[in-house]
Amino acid sequence: MYARDIGIDLGTANVLIHVKGKGIVLNEPSVVAIDNHTGRVLAVGEEARRMVGRTPGNIVAIRPLKDGVIADFDVTEAMLKHFINKLNVKGFLSKPRMLVCCPTNITAVEKKAIKEAAEKSGGKNVMLEEEPKVAAIGAGMDIFQPSGNMVVDIGGGTTDVAVLSMGDIVTASSIKMAGDKFDNEIIQYIKREYKLLIGERTGEDIKVKVATVFPGSRNEEIDIRGRDMVSGLPRTITVKSTEIEEALRESIYTIVQTSKSVLERTPPELSADIIDRGVILTGGGALLHGLDMLLAEELKVPVLIAENPMECVAIGTGIMLENLDKLPRRKFS
Known part of the structure; x- marks a missing residue:
């Protein structure tokens, strides 16, 4: 064998x-x-x-x-x-x-x-x-043609933004702002606003179930449990989507700025292709509610989420x- x-x-x-x-x-x-x-x-x-x-x-x-x-x-x-x-x-x-x-x-x-x-x-x-x-290939993009393809791959530890053509990267940027940082921002927000300590898994639950990054696009709430910092006893609170949008605003803005800077460094012919083809979002972070809408509004180009973003x-x-x-x-x- x-x-x-x-x-x-x-x-x-x-x-x-x-x-x-x-x-x-x-x-x-x-x-x-x-x-x-x-x-x-x-x-x-x-x-x-x-x-x-x-x-x-x-x-x-x-x-x-x-x-x-x-x-x-x-x-x-x-x-x-x-x-x-x-x-x-x-x-x-x-x-x-x-x-x-x-x-x-x-x-x-x-x-x-x-x-x-x-x-x-x-x-x-x-x-x-x-x-x-590799994410672009997995998302079904034909990167081996002489035309521009842009991918934003948001994982757990890093966000990679790249423009590809002829099978290789033309301009790219990688920042240490991704899923783990989002969880951490949520944990810190709950600690600051409610004086409640929660763990990584609860932070991730909030991100998946109620978080949004596009103001007004989601209005849900979730009950979470943690340890009260004052009394030291367990306590339950209710968290809303609007609060999480506020908690994640700064982190998401970093990703938006990185995407803009990659586009600014892209040759004009390839930029024209990206307007036609749009930007593809891959990685687990692509599933963050409202991210595609926010990027589309900020970058002024169509933004699409890959079919299986986590597996791209x-x-x-x-x-x-x-x-x-x-x-x-x-x-x-």
């Missing part, structure tokens, strides 16, 4: 793995639970995510990737090893080739760390590709693995 080629979307929030010929076979949170005393890995993925904020002192739930890059090398390696062993993609005598995605403006050292982690987890030839490019990068790795021989300048190291 030969090893299969695999594509990995190594995200700050989730890891998605695409196996050539099988499609996306794994989609799990990038979380590892470790016993502090022994250093033993107790759980990985969804099982570990359920432990976040709910473990005794000796067990810590670690997110080994921060802002799209590796923050803890050994834990990342253990996590990837666990996922790859689970999939059983190694051959009898051969190891799989891997295509791993990374943000656009990471350093050579950060790239080397991603490559090494993938090699140590069982990959033979590891190739790195830039996230917005993984789908893109699959398409690239199918067509490796046709891709320009492709070499495995």
Whole structure:
């Protein structure tokens, strides 16, 4: 049995793995639970995510990737090893080739760390590709024509904005403002306004269920529970969509400004194409209510959400693995 080629979307929030010929076979949170005393890995993925904020002192739930890059090398390696062993993609005598995605403006050292982690987890030839490019391919854009395509990929740790043409990036920008920051802004807002402490998971719940970033486009409310900072006792409050819009305004404005600056640096011919084709939103952050409307209003171009925004990068790795021989300048190291 030969090893299969695999594509990995190594995200700050989730890891998605695409196996050539099988499609996306794994989609799990990038979380590892470790016993502090022994250093033993107790759980990985969804099982570990359920432990976040709910473990005794000796067990810590670690997110080994921060802002799209590796923050803890050994834990990342253990996590990837666990996922790859689970999939059983190694051959009898051969190891799989891997295509791993990374943000656009990471350093050579950060790239080397991603490559090494993938090699140590069982990959033979590891190739790195830039996230917005792979996301655009996964969203169904034909980026190999001489025409402009713009993609805004909002993940857990980074937002990548890129204009692509002829199969490569023309202008791009990557900022550390994405899903995790939104959760944090919500947590800080609740702490400031209500003197109530809530955890990461509650922050994320609020973002998914009631948040909006376009004023007046959503009017919902949610009851949340947390710990009162004054009395130290549990308390329940009701939070409305309008409040969350206010909490996220500054963060979202940063993404809008980044998108504008990328458009400003784009050659005029490609800008004209973007007016016709619109901007595609990918990544989990694309699902944030009202974001497409806000960007369309601010950038003055049509903005569309990709069909499966959370899976675009993984789908893109699959398409690239199918067509490796046709891709320009492709070499495995």
